[in-house]
Amino acid sequence: MKTIFVIGGDGFIGWPTVLNLSAAGFNIVMIDSLARRFADIELECESLTPICYIGKRIDKWQQLTGQKIKYLNINVAENYDKLLKSIQQYKPDAIIHLAEQRAAPYSMKSSWHKRYTVNNNVNATNNILCAIVESGVDSHLIHLGTTGYYGYSDVGMKIPEGYLPVKVNVDGVEKEIEIMYPPNPGSIYHMTKCQDAITFLYFNKNDKIKITDLHQGIVWGTQTKETKLAEELINRFDYDGDYGTVLNRFLMQSQVNHPLTVYGSGGQTRAFIHIQNSVECIRLAVTNPPSRDRVRIFNQTTECLNIDSLAKKIGKITGAEIRYYRNPRNEDLKNKLNFSNEGLLNLGLKPITLNNGLMEEVMTVTKKYKDRCIFDKIICTSKWNKDKEIDYKGLCK
Numbered sequence: 256m257k258t259i260f261v262i263g264g265d266g267f268i269g270w271p272t273v274l275n276l277s278a279a280g281f282n283i284v285m286i287d288s289l290a291r292r293f294a295d296i297e298l299e300c301e302s303l304t305p306i307c308y309i310g311k312r313i314d315k316w317q318q319l320t321g322q323k324i325k326y327l328n329i330n331v332a333e334n335y336d337k338l339l340k341s342i343q344q345y346k347p348d349a350i351i352h353l354a355e356q357r358a359a360p361y362s363m364k365s366s367w368h369k370r371y372t373v374n375n376n377v378n379a380t381n382n383i384l385c386a387i388v389e390s391g392v393d394s395h396l397i398h399l400g401t402t403g404y405y406g407y408s409d410v411g412m413k414i415p416e417g418y419l420p421v422k423v424n425v426d427g428v429e430k431e432i433e434i435m436y437p438p439n440p441g442s443i444y445h446m447t448k449c450q451d452a453i454t455f456l457y458f459n460k461n462d463k464i465k466i467t468d469l470h471q472g473i474v475w476g477t478q479t480k481e482t483k484l485a486e487e488l489i490n491r492f493d494y495d496g497d498y499g500t501v502l503n504r505f506l507m508q509s510q511v512n513h514p515l516t517v518y519g520s521g522g523q524t525r526a527f528i529h530i531q532n533s534v535e536c537i538r539l540a541v542t543n544p545p546s547r548d549r550v551r552i553f554n555q556t557t558e559c560l561n562i563d564s565l566a567k568k569i570g571k572i573t574g575a576e577i578r579y580y581r582n583p584r585n586e587d588l589k590n591k592l593n594f595s596n597e598g599l600l601n602l603g604l605k606p607i608t609l610n611n612g613l614m615e616e617v618m619t620v621t622k623k624y625k626d627r628c629i630f631d632k633i634i635c636t637s638k639w640n641k642d643k644e645i646d647y648k649g650l651c652k
């Protein structure tokens with residue numbers, strides 16, 4: 256039986272990934288430092304869904320399926336020795352690396368949050384790769400990156416999967432070469448993902464490590480086939496101004512009678528993927544390892560949606576008011592976006608796109624737990640620049 260490490264396995268994508276791979280018969284070692292649960296305490300805002308302690312989650316899964324999951328509490332950015340020993344002991348065939356501080360607004364809260372995000376994310380990636388090399392174990396590393404790597408300016412073309420063909424002039428002769436797509440981060444968080452990409456390039460070139468970097472869009476939805484099986488397995492749902500992500504936030508806001516919070520004009524376009532598809536893509540990457548020739552990069556996204564249209568669509572279905580707030584980010588007022596996602600489609604991904612049934616499912620879950628919502632945590636309080644004015648009460652168009 257193949258052994259898979261899921262590092263960051265207690266998180267929003269990690270937990271359903273753990274269950275999905277366990278259901279598929281893999282031997283799962285789940286590693287997590289509980290950093291995300293500590294951030295809940297720091298921010299004084301918990302997941303809207305009442306997630307259970309890890310022990311209870313694992314026990315329930317074993318009771319339902321007979322499948323065991325091993326949990327190790329390791330901070331992979333800080334405890335290199337423990338990480339190395341775990342790889343030497345379990346010899347994982349694949350390591351899924353989700354263990355990063357993943358919220359752009361959180362990464363912009365203060366100098367401390369900027370430094371924490373860089374230290375945590377860059378060291379986690381470097382430590383995992385160093386440990387793979389030192390252990391001598393031939394593990395395939397699968398990392399969750401972001402479509403934000405490419406930036407959100409209008410490039411007017413379909414963004415390729417990580418590599419860009421360019422024409423150069425060599426002694427008067429035009430030649431076509433391929434380069435890594437130029438990174439264009441829009442926050443400290445996104446900057447760490449761009450730094451990861453260079454780390455992957457080096458370890459693949461120098462040590463021939465098999466690496467897949469999944470440039471993922473914004474994940475929406477909450478439950479997957481496996482997390483739905485019991486209340487104890489429920490996935491986390493972030494709705495706050497730091498960790499909540501746009502589509503899930505709109506759906507939740509419509510259920511707690513809060514105006515839908517559009518930051519800026521709503522002219523922004525972003526890439527999206529449903530949580531069920533996200534875990535399926537990770538499984539496709541696990542079961543189809545890449546060659547060692549270069550880092551394999553897939554755009555893990557199923558559609559691009561405009562924020563204003565999204566708010567209007569949800570407003571129309573639910574009757575929720577839409578409110579336009581000053582944008583705390585430094586970004587273009589509007590942009591268009593189009594991604595190639597051939598890699599995962601060729602491996603068999605069946606895209607789930609925005610549909611009323613799945614939106615209703617999120618609304619049902621959020622309505623069920625709406626009494627757990629803390630209203631003053633909904634608005635984003637981070638600012639990309641100190642002197643940026645934010646009207647927290649909202650600014651109606």
Ligand SMILES: NC(=O)c1ccc[n+]([C@@H]2O[C@H](COP(=O)([O-])OP(=O)(O)OC[C@H]3O[C@@H](n4cnc5c(N)ncnc54)[C@H](O)[C@@H]3O)[C@@H](O)[C@H]2O)c1
Binds near residue numbers: 269286357500
């Ligand atoms: N959620 C999204 O919309 C989205 C979109 C694109 C990419 N991603 C990427 O996917 C990955 C997972 O995202 P998520 O939404 O599940 O985030 P999450 O915060 O819910 O989960 C991350 C998990 O990693 C753990 N962790 C963080 N640092 C750690 C460390 N040093 N050692 C051990 N564990 C650590 C946290 O405790 C948490 O459980 C992240 O790398 C994120 O950047 C997420």
